Amino acid sequence: MKMKCILCAAGALAMCTATAFANPAKESEKTEFNRHWFMQLQGGASYTLGEGSFGKLVSPAAALSAGYQFSPVWGLRFGLSGWQSKGAWVSPENVYQYKYLQGNVEATLDLANLFGRFNPVRTVNPYLFAGVGVNGAFDNDEANALNDKGYTLGNIWSGSKAFVAGRLGAGVNFRLSDCVLLGVEVNTNMLSDKYNSKKAGNLDWQFNALAGLTFRFGKNHKKPQPAAVVAAPVQTTPPAEKPRTPAVQEAAPVAAEKPAVAEKPAPLREDIFFRIGSAQVRDAEKAKIAALAEYLKANPDANVEVTGYADAVTGSNAFNLKISRQRAESVAAALKAAGIAAGRIRVNGKGDTVQPFPGVEKNRVSICIAK
Structure with a gap:
């Protein structure tokens, strides 16, 4: 036994x-x-x-x-x-x-x-x-x-x-x-x-x-990685050319030309990447923020939308939502420090519900679209 x-x-x-x-x-x-x-x-x-x-x-x-x-x-x-x-x-x-x-x-x-x-x-x-x-x-x-x-x-x-x-x-x-x-x-x-x-x-x-x-x-x-979401290129339509009037023998009254419509500038997108677990803007990314600020100053009617993300592998859903918002707010704070009015900046955080890039590291990002 x-x-x-x-x-x-x-x-x-x-x-x-x-x-x-x-x-x-x-x-x-x-x-x-x-x-x-x-x-x-x-x-x-x-x-x-x-x-x-x-x-x-x-x-x-x-x-x-x-x-x-x-x-x-x-x-x-x-x-x-x-x-x-x-x-x-x-x-x-x-x-x-x-x-x-x-x-x-x-x-x-x-x-x-x-x-x-x-x-x-x-x-x-x-x-x-x-x-x-x-x-x-x-x-x-x-x-x-x-x-x-x-x-x-x-x-x-x-x-x-x-x-x-x-x-x-x-x-x-x-x-x-x-x-x-x-x-x-x-x-x-x-x-x-x-x-x-x-x-x-x-x-x-x-x-x-x-x-x-x-x-x-x-x-x-x-979580399985979703298919990468690629932003569609923004196209602008040039103004149509004014049809030419055929020449006439006799002098005709000249119609006043309409003022030319200013072409709307193409949108600017910058992707600001972060380290794992961090919402601090790295020195290597500050040039992108400077480019956004220069664009907004050159185009006073333009606004910028800043959307933060987190990778789906690291951290809980609640933590990832929080840090994605912090990443967006860090970029917004840098733009304000560069002289951009707060009313021209919209901030959003997606957490890990959306993964804009394949892989892991690139999804620790704030995507900024100015237009």
């Missing part, structure tokens, strides 16, 4: 997997996956398979990991795990403990996204992982003390010892927010027969049950 707890955990994971696949993925059609880094902090219990009773071979365990999610399905995780392991001599029963610290590298597989559509708001997300590790075991004094008493542990070691480990595991994450997940995980390390100091002629198996939090650095999704 030593494997009873492990089988129960696997059954619970299977139930969570079925629940995850049953969740609707309505949001998946509206969003795209975004690559991101993450960090995990876990704690729990470790059990090294041995001849003693299950409860006496359970030890504390902890793990700290960091990883990168390359796609909705595949990720790579690096981590440190360890604390304590235990072994036992059966007759008479003696339990001994030792310490270990293990470095791991693993490939992760998201089952919900593998068998269903990518859904960034799915509550239950089961996963599998496999990899390798290097286990550094130390502080084996209790086993050595038993061996010195005549128990004859076949694979006794002292000081410190390094072992290569194969790793397999499964877990499930429960979404708390876009950046925080609560998770549980079970895994096994397959180690050399020398790991627990007893000679058995087969691998030593170490099982871990852990729970903890996963923190995402950045969102795991982004």
Whole structure:
């Protein structure tokens, strides 16, 4: 019955997997996956398979990991795990403990996204992982003390010892927010027969049950980029030429010519670009504002419309609406400082609801049209 707890955990994971696949993925059609880094902090219990009773071979365990999610399905995780392991001599029963610290590298597989559509708001997300590790075991004094008493542990070691480990595991994450997940995980390390100091002629198996939090650095999704909106060129129609009157033999009264209608100047457009998260006009963009001010001074009847935008990848909708307005107001303030009356400037902010350019960086912009 030593494997009873492990089988129960696997059954619970299977139930969570079925629940995850049953969740609707309505949001998946509206969003795209975004690559991101993450960090995990876990704690729990470790059990090294041995001849003693299950409860006496359970030890504390902890793990700290960091990883990168390359796609909705595949990720790579690096981590440190360890604390304590235990072994036992059966007759008479003696339990001994030792310490270990293990470095791991693993490939992760998201089952919900593998068998269903990518859904960034799915509550239950089961996963599998496999990899390798290097286990550094130390502080084996209790086993050595038993061996010195005549128990004859076949694979006794002292000081410190390094072992290569194969790793397999499964877990499930429960979404708390876009950046925080609560998770549980079970895994096994397959180690050399020398790991627990007893000679058995087969691998030593170490099982871990852990729970903890996963923190995402950045969102795991982004809004799809709409097609670029290209401003149509503004055309002006030249005044029609006055038809010429054919020459006549006799002198005819000369009609007074109508005064020429002044041609309306072509509109001027300038795109003022900003850094990420900023509404401050950069020095490199000030020449464009100077050109707008010169145009408005040369054309006293012209006005300017300044519309601010934010990219759809960075920040929330509310933040993007706020910063888009601030970007437009920064340009307006610069025009006023250049001598343009406030009544000739109209300011608007679109947030991330409209993306006038393809890509990300160029949508941190204020588009100014003077006419």
